[in-house]
Amino acid sequence: MRRASPATPLRRLLLALPLLLCSAAQQPRDAEKDTTSILQANYLYNIAKLVEWRDEGMRQGNFIIGVIGGANLYQELIKQYSTRTIGKQPIEVRKLPRSPEVERCHILFVGKSELAVLPELFKRMQGKPTMIITEYAGALEDGAVVNFVKVDNLLKYELSMANARRHGLVVGLTLKNLAHRVEE
Amino acid sequence: MAPRILITCAVALLAVALRAQDPLVEALRKYQAGDLPGARSLIDEAVVTDAHARDPEAWLLRGFVYKDFYKSRAGSTEGDAARDTALGSLYRTIELDRDSTYRENAVQAYEFLARSCFNDAAKALTDGNDPRAVELFDAYREAVLRLDPHQDMRARETEFANALGTLYTRRFNEDRTRTEWFEKAADTYRGVLRIDPDNYGANYNLATLFYNMGVYRIRELQAEADIITMQQVQQVAREYFQLALPFMLKAHDMNPARGETLLGLEGIYYSLQDEMNSEKFRRLYEALPPQGER
Numbered sequence: 001m002r003r004a005s006p007a008t009p010l011r012r013l014l015l016a017l018p019l020l021l022c023s024a025a026q027q028p029r030d031a032e033k034d035t036t037s038i039l040q041a042n043y044l045y046n047i048a049k050l051v052e053w054r055d056e057g058m059r060q061g062n063f064i065i066g067v068i069g070g071a072n073l074y075q076e077l078i079k080q081y082s083t084r085t086i087g088k089q090p091i092e093v094r095k096l097p098r099s100p101e102v103e104r105c106h107i108l109f110v111g112k113s114e115l116a117v118l119p120e121l122f123k124r125m126q127g128k129p130t131m132i133i134t135e136y137a138g139a140l141e142d143g144a145v146v147n148f149v150k151v152d153n154l155l156k157y158e159l160s161m162a163n164a165r166r167h168g169l170v171v172g173l174t175l176k177n178l179a180h181r182v183e184e
Numbered sequence: 185m186a187p188r189i190l191i192t193c194a195v196a197l198l199a200v201a202l203r204a205q206d207p208l209v210e211a212l213r214k215y216q217a218g219d220l221p222g223a224r225s226l227i228d229e230a231v232v233t234d235a236h237a238r239d240p241e242a243w244l245l246r247g248f249v250y251k252d253f254y255k256s257r258a259g260s261t262e263g264d265a266a267r268d269t270a271l272g273s274l275y276r277t278i279e280l281d282r283d284s285t286y287r288e289n290a291v292q293a294y295e296f297l298a299r300s301c302f303n304d305a306a307k308a309l310t311d312g313n314d315p316r317a318v319e320l321f322d323a324y325r326e327a328v329l330r331l332d333p334h335q336d337m338r339a340r341e342t343e344f345a346n347a348l349g350t351l352y353t354r355r356f357n358e359d360r361t362r363t364e365w366f367e368k369a370a371d372t373y374r375g376v377l378r379i380d381p382d383n384y385g386a387n388y389n390l391a392t393l394f395y396n397m398g399v400y401r402i403r404e405l406q407a408e409a410d411i412i413t414m415q416q417v418q419q420v421a422r423e424y425f426q427l428a429l430p431f432m433l434k435a436h437d438m439n440p441a442r443g444e445t446l447l448g449l450e451g452i453y454y455s456l457q458d459e460m461n462s463e464k465f466r467r468l469y470e471a472l473p474p475q476g477e478r
Contacts, residue, residue: 035402035455039418046411080407150457153422154415178411 029072037072039155040109040148041080044073044133047146047157048086048107050175054168055129058106063089066096066103069111100124109133118142129168140183145169149180156180207233208242215249220256223249231273240281244290247274251293259304264320271297271327278331291331298327302340309347317348338379345376346385353393360400369393384438388445391432395452398424402455425455443472 031037044065053059063086067074077093084091086106094105100120102108108125110118112135122143125132131145139147140160145167147158158181164171176182211226227246236242250270257263274294281287301324308317321344328335352369356362370393376386398421405417429452436445446469453462 029454032403033399033451033455035399035421036457038402038405039414042405042407042409042414043411045407046414084407150459153426153456153458154418155457156415174411178415 031072031075034072034076036155037070037076040070040073040135041076043148043155043157044077044107044109045081045084045091047131047133047175048091050172051131051164052170052172053106053129054170058129059087059089061089062092063087064092064094064105064107066094066105066108067111068096068098068102068109068117069114070109071095073109073111102130105130107131107133112136125167127166127168131164131167131169151180159183206230206235208236208239208245211249212245215245215252220249220253224253238280240277240286240290243273243277243280244286247271247277247290247293251297254297254300258300267297267300268323275330294327294331298324298331301327302344305344306347309344309351312351314348314351317344317351342376342380342383342386345372345379346383346389349373349376349386349389353389356393357396360404366393366397382438384435387431387435387438388448391428391430391435391448391452394424394428394431395448395455398422398428398455422456425452428452429456441472443469443475446472 048063048065065077065081067077074093074095077091081091082093096102096105096108098114098117100117100123102121102125106129108121108130110121110132115136118134119142122132126143132143133146133148134142134144135148137149140158140163143163143166145160145163147160149156149158157179159171159176159179160183161171161176162183207226207230211223211230214220214226215223223245227242227249230236230242231239231246247270250266250273254263254266254270257266271294274290274297277286277290278294281290301320305317305320305324308314308320325337325341328337349369349372352365352372356365356369359365370390373386373390373393376383377390380386401417401421401424405414409417429449432445432448432452436442436449439445446465450462450465450469453459453465
């Protein structure tokens with residue numbers, strides 16, 4: 001069981017929460033110009049295609065992408081990807097409430113405005129076949145499989161192979177090779 | 185005595201007869217009577233005669249006749265041609281009028297016509313007719329500089345070019361696949377900044393143009409695009425965001441309390457994945473007093 005010690009990035013992040021929550025209260029960005037959400041949606045779709053879920057139960061029914069926070073990302077996923085499939089599984093995009101009680105999801109994205117739920121969420125999702133994707137520094141150490149990072153004015157992602165294994169996910173070589181950083 | 189009177193009368197009659205045949209006099213009569221086509225034909229005839237080819241009065245009358253003709257046909261090709269002729273004739277008046285007898289009238293009419301070129305250029309832009317607008321603005325510039333080669337045209341040049349750039353931008357926004365309008369808009373704004381690097385409108389508009397192009401590049405990304413393609417698109421978009429930044433910063437420096445540049449910088453930094461600066465400008469924007477109190 002991984003736990004966030006006082007020195008972990010998550011701990012540091014929790015200390016910074018009041019500031020982040022303030023920014024969460026600001027006016028939502030125009031979705032049409034939210035370039036980060038457009039890119040994240042495309043990443044999520046590609047990640048879904050390049051990862052295999054070992055759990056038999058996850059290979060049936062809809063392919064569920066849950067979104068906590070990230071209102072524009074949710075909209076973008078609905079607009080561009082909700083009629084597509086991953087393999088034979090139709091994509092279903094769900095906007096989830098700010099709660100660590102998460103139903104069955106293949107991919108769960110937690111936006112930076114919703115970091116307060118993460119410590120409990122990581123705890124509850126341990127060993128479950130859900131890929132948690134985040135967007136804050138040090139997220140891989142806390143348990144995320146994929147974390148969006150900003151490098152040279154570009155949006156990239158880092159990947160934890162160890163966390164992927166813990167969730168029963170087989171990461172394809174392409175996804176691994178194109179990552180900005182890989183934690184084995 | 186009687187023969188002398190007869191001779192005097194004969195000379196006077198001859199003079200009247202000759203004067204009656206003078207096309208300048210006839211043209212003036214027709215002009216005063218409101219017969220513009222008649223006046224135009226006669227004055228054209230007059231200015232090529234030896235008697236009037238260097239006569240400022242004849243050229244002044246020609247300038248007025250053609251000016252009125254332009255006013256009656258404004259907006260048409262015929263009207264444009266009449267205005268050109270009027271401007272040429274009035275300028276000839278000024279050149280020939282050594283003792284400045286007609287100068288004031290000629291200059292006043294000349295300036296009216298030059299201004300009308302600028303106003304018609306602006307109207308053509310409003311109507312979306314950029315070739316005509318450019319042609320008319322060139323005519324305006326030529327007319328003004330012919331009269332005063334040292335005239336400072338920068339304010340008018342930048343005013344017109346900014347409006348032209350806005351028209352090209354509008355066309356590009358209507359159809360983002362027509363990148364020629366993007367190029368034209370960028371070139372036009374760059375032209376303004378060559379004349380006046382501190383032009384707020386051109387700095388802001390150029391920044392917005394580049395920013396929108398970057399957003400468009402990302403927006404047009406196909407849902408099916410793989411990660412490599414997406415990252416390539418992202419790099420192209422980044423170049424546009426980086427191009428936009430210095431112009432938006434400059435516009436902001438010129439007017440730090442302007443909400444549009446604060447929001448512009450917030451958006452550019454956001455797209456450059458620079459959260460800290462994006463947040464900084466978002467806060468500056470939110471700290472602005474309400475619209476009516478700025």
